[in-house]
Amino acid sequence: MGETTNIFETHFANQQTVFLDRNAISPHFMPNKFPFREKQIHEISQIFSTNLNQKKSDNLFLYGKTGTGKTSVTRLVLRQLLEFAGKQNLPINGTYINCRNHNSKYRVLSKVVKELFPEENFLGYSAAFIYDKVMDGVNKKKTNYLIVLDEIDKVKDLDDLVYALTRSNDELENGSVSVVGISNNVFFKERLDPRTKSSLCQHEMIFPPYNAEELNKILDERAELAFKPKAIEESAINLAAAFAAKESGDARTAVMLLLKAGELADKKQETSVQDVHVQKAKKKVEEELILNMIATLPKHQQLLLHTIASLSMHKKSQQRITGTIEELPLFSGEIYEEYAKNARNVKEQPVSARWYREYISELEMFGLILTAASGHGIRGNTRLIRLSFDAKKIKEALEKQFENA
Ligand SMILES: Nc1ncnc2c1ncn2[C@@H]1O[C@H](COP(=O)(O)OP(=O)(O)O)[C@@H](O)[C@H]1O
Ligand SMILES: [Mg+2]
Structure with a gap:
């Protein structure tokens, strides 16, 4: 084979783009700073830190509208706790579970058992067996186990699950199990069975929507990472922040608006993102917003x-x-x-x-x-x-x- 040019190479080389690091403006990107969430980060880490003294930490319930930073903040604090515990050789474990994909007690416990025994396969075992195995794992490891249940309202038999996880602490000789529940639905808490509510909400914390000024700052920081210098107009950022604030106070929408606006600018092969791109992006994002809301x-x-x-x-x-x-x-x-x-x-x-x-x-x-x-x-x-x-x-x-x- 001689020196053939890949057909995509020229195409790629000729593409003009406004992005420096497109990933930094995708909703999956994990920034290492969360402005306007200092209080929540502090409170969550205070609660988690009980585990550092090898004691069970209180259960915690976090709620607020979509895009208010619940998932990212919780994952950040959990990751840092596990990192720290690892360095200090402390027996702390934790698992993040999105209940949209694990929407029953059985599925949640199956996920936990897989984390505890990564080598083994538990396919087809009964719920009772899997529960016992989880207990066995926590007990033997003498670990303080944190289970984060994101979008917890999607669990069909939630009362059973919370009851089982709470009760487990009476059965365990060593270690403990704590639950962190997260919900995008601000009314969900009120509908919980009283017993489930009192177990789950030992502490609760709201993530309020962001206002336009806050979204502006969040977007400014992201834009600096994501776009080439001078490739986005300040007014375009302001517009995206104002729109997201008015619509929902949702940082995900704000970030998505800039991503889509950047894509539109690239499509037109323009050198900077302007107000008109944000306005066009708005139409596309509006639809996704509604669909997201329906899902919650x-x-x-x-x-x-x-x-x-x-x-x-x-x-x-x-x-x-x-x-x-x-x-x-x-x-x-x-x-x-x-x-x-x-x-x-x-x-x-x-x-x-x-x-x-x-x-x-x-x-x-x-x-x-x-x-x-x-x-x-x-x-x-x-x-x-x-x-x-x-x-x-x-x-x-x-x-x-x-x-x-
Ligand atoms: N305070 C913040 N600073 C920077 N980015 C944020 C902030 N809050 C949310 N985000 C970003 O907004 C998006 C949605 O956040 P997420 O944690 O998924 O919200 P929720 O779980 O409440 O729906 C993510 O891309 C996240 O990085
Ligand atoms: Mg979330």
Whole structure:
């Protein structure tokens, strides 16, 4: 074979790019500094540090909206604790588990047992066996074990899991097990079974949304790593921060906006990222935001939203037949009836009317629906409900969720 040029080489060489290190602006990037989270980092490390004295640390529950730094901060503190413990030869172990992928007691314990016994294979063993094996591992290692359960609301049998992990401390002769739960759903805590709540929330901590100024600073630091000098306009960063602050106070959205804006600038082969790229990126990111939000909803809120989307689509097609143009809202009562039917169809017990009203106000708080009182006349005094986004898109996104569940 002679000196052939790879066909991608010239293509690659001729590409102009605004990025210096594109990875630094991806949502998976782990910065080593988290401005505006000093307090949370301090509190978490205080709690974790009990393990350094070979005592069980308190369980901890962290919550806040998506993109407020919960996952990154917790992983950072856990990693540093394990590093330190390793150097000092202290028996501390820990595992980070995302419950989106490990959504049952069985799956969580299977993940822990694999960490404790990496050489062995536990496929097909019973839950009781795996639990005993975890106990055995912790006991023999005499270790203080931290289990981080991220997106903990996705665990189907959470009460059982928390109960088992809490109880384990009474059975263990040596070592301990502590749980750190994290949730993107700010209402989740209120729905926990009282016993689970008191076990899990020995300490709790909120991660508030970021304001525009804070997001600006976060983005400035990232942009410096990610973009070539002068390859991004200050005003573009301001715009991205302002948009993310207004929308959700979410650092992930802010970072994604800059990444997408950079990609758009590259696509047009421009030498710097400008406001117009951020504005275009905004459209793409908005959709992802909605889809992310849908993913954090509990099962029954998803079912409810699916019902609202289906009914809206149905009404729309009726309108087309009758020729009316004005979009008709749905009645609260008709939605509840239909939701209850749909829930039963998938073998779920529908929530009570009281919870239903609670769920409706939460969906409204998330901006997914709009509600209004009907005033007098229309069926007494009922609530009118309208979807805030395209019904078809919402319905499809939910169906994807159901498939993966
Ligand atoms: N204070 C911060 N400083 C820098 N980057 C941050 C900060 N908070 C969040 N981020 C970034 O925002 C993104 C989302 O953070 P993440 O920890 O996943 O949030 P959550 O788990 O609350 O949804 C990540 O890319 C993370 O690095
Ligand atoms: Mg997270």
